[in-house]
Amino acid sequence: MTTKFLLFFLSILLAVPSSATTIIPADLGELSRDARAIVRGRVAALDAQWTEDRGTIETIVTLEVEHYLKGALGQTLRFRVPGGDLGRLRSIFVGAPQFVVDERVVVFLGANGPSVPYVLGLSQGVFRILRVGPDAAEFVASPATMAATAGAVRIVRGDPSRRALALDDFEERVRALAGGAK
């Protein structure tokens, strides 16, 4: 009985966002080249609303911009992600990135004309900034996948050479890729 209770509490139920999508993975080069804007900033607000056609719920993320790695869309930037909480309803678009107010992120944004931008590749276009270690060095959380340049390369889990990138290194790489480097 004790075991069953333990297992009950261990059956962790995740707050929604686990991806329920089938994706075509993009490497950092593709994201960098395809993005209309690449920006680092702090999440200032999250506002759910009905979409223009009132068909479903989306969330508008307000970002206080720290700086742009590509493009320029203003000092305060708003972009949309599918899903959100509105009144009694929660719309869950599985695969859509989830944000927390005050977290710092680097986001890769696309846009269709003058409309509110969206995140490229859903959660693939979001890199969360973490402070790690006693000196609070900054790293990006998701390991960025880089394109192979000399033949296909199998990705090996646990590869010691693949580590979280320092933020400065990540941004330098993104700038180079956005500028057309491979």
Add this chain to the structure above:
Amino acid sequence: MKRSTLVAIGLCLLAVGFSRAAAAQTVPAAGPGRLEVSLGALWFGQLALGSNDANETTPTGGNLKIFSTSTDLGSVAGLEARVGVRLLQSLEAEAEASYGTPQLKVTITGDIENAPDVTATESVQQFTIGGGVVWYVPVHAASGRLVPFVSGGVGHLRQIHEERTSLETGLYYHVGGGVKWLLFARPRGLVNAMGLRVDARAVVRTKGVAFDDGGHASPAVGASAFVRF
């Protein structure tokens, strides 16, 4: 047939041959109704349970091997006890039981992501209880101190995994032979004889700790001291 099984059978034949050659003083044969009790050691040989690769499916429906495994129930030396009743001068029925703690071993190799090879283990408590018959070979010097025999039996197998959360049961069958060496014998008195017994057998186990319900063979060798009443 595994080499160890062949060796066990060879030992039986050697024991029979040796006993024929042995010169001995006359020793009274055991008559019907005699009770014999023995206690000693039993060695079970390693049992191969099977191998399996961990594969993932490729876009064309083929396999990509992630790692390989090979599983064995290791050899073990344990205790064995018997109680036998002589039915005829050359035939004896006996009840037998044994206990040992073989290691269940899974050898893991060739990991695609370079995880070190490992042998995962656990200790299994193994009990057998069963019965069988012993036929004493009628050789020329049958009244000698070395008495060869052929034996066979069947019994229940019980194996408990280390964490004691799981119990496996099965059957075993064995056939083999050996020799008894009478150290002491007399025609009258409570104790009729004492001696040593050595035997080798081929054991087939079904179910228990196994990947399937089929039979799996391994050798076994026993050595014990007996007292006949």
Add this chain to the structure above:
Amino acid sequence: MKRPLAAIVAAALVVVQAPPAHAYLKFGVTVGGQSITLKWTQTPVRYSVSSQGITDVPVADFQAAVDRAFATWQAVPTATISYQFAGITAAQPGRDDGLSTLGFQNRPDLDRVLASTSFLVDRVSGALVESDIFFNTAFQWSVAPAGATGRFDLESVALHEIGHMSGLGHSALGETELRDGGGRRVLAAEAVMFPIAFSAGSVAGRTLKADDITGITDLYPEAEFASTSGSVSGRVTKEGQPIFGAHIVAFDVARGTGVGGFTLTADGRFSIGSMTPGIYILRVEPIDDADVDSFFDEARNTDIDFRVVFVDRVVVVPKAGDTGEVPVAVVRK
């Protein structure tokens, strides 16, 4: 169109009760401070098919392909989930209209998303109102029995998305490679619920694997199997500290199948349930090749700095019981 609350048809009430353990990832929502498994408690799950087909996949062919995918999940003998076709609808998927709809949509803003599943949940009651699946017309699709070069197999992708619709998250049982010059492709996967699709033209994703079957069984267990299945649990640490987000694979050495799970608690514990009793070995690895956000909400807490390791202890999943906590120590990269 926004509908009054009274008009929303609650498809099912989510029971505030977690199954004893989970196979790999299941969806959950927090309602009133309590975590609830997102699953259907009333079956059959009724689904509609959008009337808007595409040139290469008429509606009838689309419906036949999704019907086959639903049937594949329904045929799992150890699970009780069932589905029912409710008709063709003019509604599009992704509309919060009380209907669970599957169909095509043109989503250029989701140009790297082949298909996706969405849910509408009543936050007060925890009721699962609807679940929709859209297939992105930005890609080329095929329903050909043997697949078609350059086109994604609709049945394979539908099978994956219906797994989500049924409450399953992603599996990490797969290997990928970086392509020369850009992009990434799947070398192999041993779960339909692996997040990255097989390359266009492949139909290898039409068959459920052990990991998928264990997951759907864990959500909707058939009574007799539930009474005999077991679970494996443990704790992963690195230098004595718990690890969040480690991927554990329990490999059945007799049957040659693997089921995955994750450490999903702050103290590094994992639990994989609905397992067939038997002899297993455990392999633990970091998901350092993944878009971690596609697995967990708490991606920011995921530890990926350790090497792949096998546990040096045989793990025996008992009948109707748990292995007891298996300690796993990993080492830094």
